[in-house]
Amino acid sequence: MIVGVLGLQGAVREHVKSLERLGTDTKIVKGEADLDGISGLVLPGGESTAISLLASGSLLERLRRMAGEGFPMFGTCAGMILLSREVDGAPSPYIGAIDIGVRRNASGRQVDSFETILKVEGIGEDVPAVFIRAPYVTRLGERVVPMALYAGAVVMAREENVLVTSFHPELTEDLRIHRYFLGMIEEKDEAKEGEG
Amino acid sequence: MVEKGTYRVKSGLAEMLKGGVIMDVTTAEQAKIAEEAGAVAVMALERVPADIRAEGGVARMADPTKVKEIMDAVSIPVMAKVRIGHFAEAQILQALQVDYIDESEVLTPADPDYHIDKWEFTVPFVCGARNLGEACRRIAEGAAMIRTKGEPGTGNVIEAVRHMRLMNEQIRRVLSADESELMTIAKDFGAPLEILHAIRDAGRLPVVNFAAGGIATPADAAMMMQLGCDGIFVGSGIFKSSDPARRARAIVQATTHYNDPDILAEISAGLGEAMSGIAIEQIPEAEMMQTRGK
Numbered sequence: 001m002i003v004g005v006l007g008l009q010g011a012v013r014e015h016v017k018s019l020e021r022l023g024t025d026t027k028i029v030k031g032e033a034d035l036d037g038i039s040g041l042v043l044p045g046g047e048s049t050a051i052s053l054l055a056s057g058s059l060l061e062r063l064r065r066m067a068g069e070g071f072p073m074f075g076t077c078a079g080m081i082l083l084s085r086e087v088d089g090a091p092s093p094y095i096g097a098i099d100i101g102v103r104r105n106a107s108g109r110q111v112d113s114f115e116t117i118l119k120v121e122g123i124g125e126d127v128p129a130v131f132i133r134a135p136y137v138t139r140l141g142e143r144v145v146p147m148a149l150y151a152g153a154v155v156m157a158r159e160e161n162v163l164v165t166s167f168h169p170e171l172t173e174d175l176r177i178h179r180y181f182l183g184m185i186e187e188k189d190e191a192k193e194g195e196g
Numbered sequence: 197m198v199e200k201g202t203y204r205v206k207s208g209l210a211e212m213l214k215g216g217v218i219m220d221v222t223t224a225e226q227a228k229i230a231e232e233a234g235a236v237a238v239m240a241l242e243r244v245p246a247d248i249r250a251e252g253g254v255a256r257m258a259d260p261t262k263v264k265e266i267m268d269a270v271s272i273p274v275m276a277k278v279r280i281g282h283f284a285e286a287q288i289l290q291a292l293q294v295d296y297i298d299e300s301e302v303l304t305p306a307d308p309d310y311h312i313d314k315w316e317f318t319v320p321f322v323c324g325a326r327n328l329g330e331a332c333r334r335i336a337e338g339a340a341m342i343r344t345k346g347e348p349g350t351g352n353v354i355e356a357v358r359h360m361r362l363m364n365e366q367i368r369r370v371l372s373a374d375e376s377e378l379m380t381i382a383k384d385f386g387a388p389l390e391i392l393h394a395i396r397d398a399g400r401l402p403v404v405n406f407a408a409g410g411i412a413t414p415a416d417a418a419m420m421m422q423l424g425c426d427g428i429f430v431g432s433g434i435f436k437s438s439d440p441a442r443r444a445r446a447i448v449q450a451t452t453h454y455n456d457p458d459i460l461a462e463i464s465a466g467l468g469e470a471m472s473g474i475a476i477e478q479i480p481e482a483e484m485m486q487t488r489g490k
Binding site for chain 2: 078
């Protein structure tokens with residue numbers, strides 16, 4: 001299994017390292033041609049405005065289509081913003097693969113960035129989480145499952161094949177969330193085999 | 197348990213800026229241009245380095261009114277500069293809630309001997325370095341991000357290249373040294389031993405290292421990225437050029453696609469005049485900015 005990491009800008013190296021520590025091969029994705037041969041895609045943290053300007057319209061369009069067809073995607077922080085259906089202040093979504101609304105920099109400026117321990121549904125009660133100028137979920141679609149809360153706000157959620165976190169598991173040594181995402185890819189592959 | 201201002205939170209923001217371009221801006225309007233071009237952050241200051249160099253006088257932290265205007269204008273992180281050692285300027289910028297402080301040789305140093313104790317602050321710091329020893333000393337003082345010093349305001353990349361190559365060479369030496377050699381290397385480099393251990397553990401500098409000081413073209417940015425920098429600061433290079441918006445976009449693209457010459461060829465074309473620039477040999481010793489700080 002090869003997992004792609006969107007490599008236009010941001011904490012690309014950290015996701016690659018987390019995935020490789022789990023024994024997974026990775027591939028940096030900068031354009032559409034790089035999407036061949038991957039089974040899932042991680043959209044890392046970074047600056048969402050910069051990443052969205054660097055991503056070509058056709059790449060975003062292709063990712064939107066792939067997400068709609070069940071391709072597993074995992075977005076952290078800026079990656080979550082790119083995957084959201086509604087982004088506060090943006091006229092239209094970027095990829096729009098998960099039915100949530102988000103507010104950018106909802107946790108405030110850098111002096112308000114923090115780390116904490118979260119209870120994550122189905123993963124554990126003690127998951128370390130680093131929040132950096134983090135976005136929060138402001139609206140949750142009916143089919144979206146909230147997986148973690150912080151101060152009453154949803155900070156991790158899943159809708160079928162799309163997983164998002166406001167925080168950065170890739171900045172910690174804890175690999176459980178990445179392992180969970182790899183599990184989503186495996187489920188998908190098994191379901192596909194079942195169909196065949 | 198909630199912890200703010202931890203080293204992981206401070207260095208974490210720098211990690212998020214990787215592969216991006218941080219642009220010097222002096223007005224809210226310039227900040228908007230930078231954001232729309234895809235900058236990952238802006239550096240708010242009173243005058244760009246080229247003007248500081250040309251006009252002389254004492255260069256200080258920007259007026260808080262200006263910093264706030266810029267913070268209000270954009271949603272990307274805003275950095276601002278303080279003079280080397282000027283902890284009170286840093287306290288003011290922290291009170292303004294800027295996202296990163298650059299303790300910078302571009303401004304006139306405030307302390308002849310000491311840098312700021314950056315562990316005291318919640319807001320993270322970036323500092324310049326010409327070699328590994330300088331980088332390690334700044335990290336030991338609490339800097340969560342490093343950049344090359346280069347020679348600011350020159351539009352001449354040679355000093356940034358010199359600093360990056362030297363740092364790479366010195367990191368290779370640390371990585372190949374055995375434990376018994378490390379103390380002597382620490383002494384030779386003027387680098388705290390524990391930071392050298394951290395370099396050995398990480399296989400590289402333990403914090404993000406950007407290029408700064410003289411970058412003026414997309415090709416300059418691509419060259420620094422190929423030399424191993426994590427991202428790019430552009431000071432005077434954008435707003436001292438003839439078409440800032442276009443050049444800003446091109447440098448952003450070049451920083452992402454730094455190893456794709458076909459893309460670089462396309463985005464480098466027709467950008468208008470770059471800033472004119474200065475040969476390093478023409479700068480009197482006393483006017484060199486990179487030698488400021490210890």
